[in-house]
Amino acid sequence: MPSITVLGAGSWGTALSVVLADNNHQVTLWGRSADSAREINENHTNVKYLPGVLLPETIQATNDLQEALKGSDTILLVVPTKAMRDILKDIKSNLERPVTFVHASKGIEPETYLRVSEIIEEEIPENLRKAVVVLSGPSHAEEVSTRQPTTVTSSSVNMKAAEFVQDLFMNTNFRVYTNPDLIGVEIGGSLKNIIALGAGMTSGLGYGDNAKAALMTRGLAEIARLGMKLGAKPMTFAGLSGLGDLIVTCTSVHSRNWRAGNMIGKGRTVPEVLEEMGMVVEGIRTTKAAYQLASLEKVDMPITSGLYDVLFNGKEPEAAVEELMGRVKKHEVEDLKLGETDPLNDMEP
Numbered sequence: 178m179p180s181i182t183v184l185g186a187g188s189w190g191t192a193l194s195v196v197l198a199d200n201n202h203q204v205t206l207w208g209r210s211a212d213s214a215r216e217i218n219e220n221h222t223n224v225k226y227l228p229g230v231l232l233p234e235t236i237q238a239t240n241d242l243q244e245a246l247k248g249s250d251t252i253l254l255v256v257p258t259k260a261m262r263d264i265l266k267d268i269k270s271n272l273e274r275p276v277t278f279v280h281a282s283k284g285i286e287p288e289t290y291l292r293v294s295e296i297i298e299e300e301i302p303e304n305l306r307k308a309v310v311v312l313s314g315p316s317h318a319e320e321v322s323t324r325q326p327t328t329v330t331s332s333s334v335n336m337k338a339a340e341f342v343q344d345l346f347m348n349t350n351f352r353v354y355t356n357p358d359l360i361g362v363e364i365g366g367s368l369k370n371i372i373a374l375g376a377g378m379t380s381g382l383g384y385g386d387n388a389k390a391a392l393m394t395r396g397l398a399e400i401a402r403l404g405m406k407l408g409a410k411p412m413t414f415a416g417l418s419g420l421g422d423l424i425v426t427c428t429s430v431h432s433r434n435w436r437a438g439n440m441i442g443k444g445r446t447v448p449e450v451l452e453e454m455g456m457v458v459e460g461i462r463t464t465k466a467a468y469q470l471a472s473l474e475k476v477d478m479p480i481t482s483g484l485y486d487v488l489f490n491g492k493e494p495e496a497a498v499e500e501l502m503g504r505v506k507k508h509e510v511e512d513l514k515l516g517e518t519d520p521l522n523d524m525e526p
């Protein structure tokens with residue numbers, strides 16, 4: 178029976194522990210709070226993050242990292258990305274043998290522009306890691322923990338490791354595909370949070386479904402534009418970790434990013450929103466990272482750029498929408514320049 182240590186006892190870490198426990202794996206769930214670990218062990222609940230959910234009794238929780246890592250052959254990282262480096266440093270000093278690292282966190286690091294798998298590789302020496310795998314896709318913790326049908330993607334440069342993770346998680350409620358395009362999977366999963374913030378914001382401003390569809394479609398275009406510049410495969414953005422996750426995050430009441438955007442659209446400030454949410458809103462930090470990365474790579478990302486101004490430069494959300502709508506006219510399809518006609522459809526108007 179594989180023994181898995183899940184690091185991060187928030188909503189997603191707890192929900193993924195349910196999947197692993199349902200598959201009869203031995204799960205140790207680590208979180209910072211001793212009270213929360215006691216609640217999980219004694220009441221089999223995590224009321225703060227998954228109210229109303231009864232957890233499998235086999236999940237063992239602890240707030241002692243050394244104890245959590247003992248005997249584990251696979252580590253699943255599900256902490257907010259801003260906590261990732263610190264936790265990896267702590268893991269490194271407690272690890273005695275190589276393990277498989279899986280992560281399910283979604284974000285890009287500002288200033289370094291690194292994806293989570295790259296941060297893991299930077300912090301954990303090669304002799305302590307067997308492989309690095311990401312698990313990503315349209316999957317709200319609230320639905321996974323109540324065993325509703327869900328599909329995700331397991332991705333790694335090491336396909337054997339991606340398949341190992343597929344087998345760990347796969348069951349009749351939780352279907353796992355594999356995809357070798359690690360860059361595309363991580364970029365899609367991280368950047369959709371920016372667009373979800375924007376979708377929530379337009380809704381908070383009182384705009385309707387047309388605006389939401391526009392944001393999602395043109396948002397996916399700019400995610401793919403940056404992703405392909407970084408080496409991702411275009412088809413990955415049409416898959417679960419791209420379009421799939423964009424749909425679920427931009428349209429679900431469960432989305433923390435959508436809800437945060439919605440409050441900002443209604444006039445609340447970013448600090449007020451973060452205080453009220455009490456949960457991680459990854460899209461805010463990732464907007465900063467993607468904005469910086471797009472400037473560096475000279476990739477046009479107008480939605481990300483507009484959102485960056487709202488979040489970090491005090492621009493009014495209405496003004497950002499007006500600016501987006503007033504941009505110079507363009508072709509929809511990227512490889513055509515204005516004035517050129519599509520060689521496949523070379524007809525006079």
Ligand SMILES: NC(=O)C1=CN([C@@H]2O[C@H](COP(=O)(O)OP(=O)(O)OC[C@H]3O[C@@H](n4cnc5c(N)ncnc54)[C@H](O)[C@@H]3O)[C@@H](O)[C@H]2O)C=CC1
Nearest residue numbers: 186187188189190255256257260282283317318456457459
């Ligand atoms: N909630 C969901 O449905 C999904 C979340 N994710 C991703 O999973 C990651 C975690 O998100 P959630 O579980 O939703 O967050 P959450 O807000 O529900 O819980 C965050 C957890 O991390 C802990 N934490 C915060 N700072 C920490 C630190 N410095 N060191 C150690 N632990 C710390 C908190 O105590 C809490 O237990 C994020 O990257 C998110 O994008 C991905 C897919 C689905």
Ligand SMILES: O=C(CO)COP(=O)(O)O
Nearest residue numbers: 314315316317432433434
């Ligand atoms: O990534 C998610 C669903 O796939 C969760 O998104 P939120 O963090 O916006 O809730």
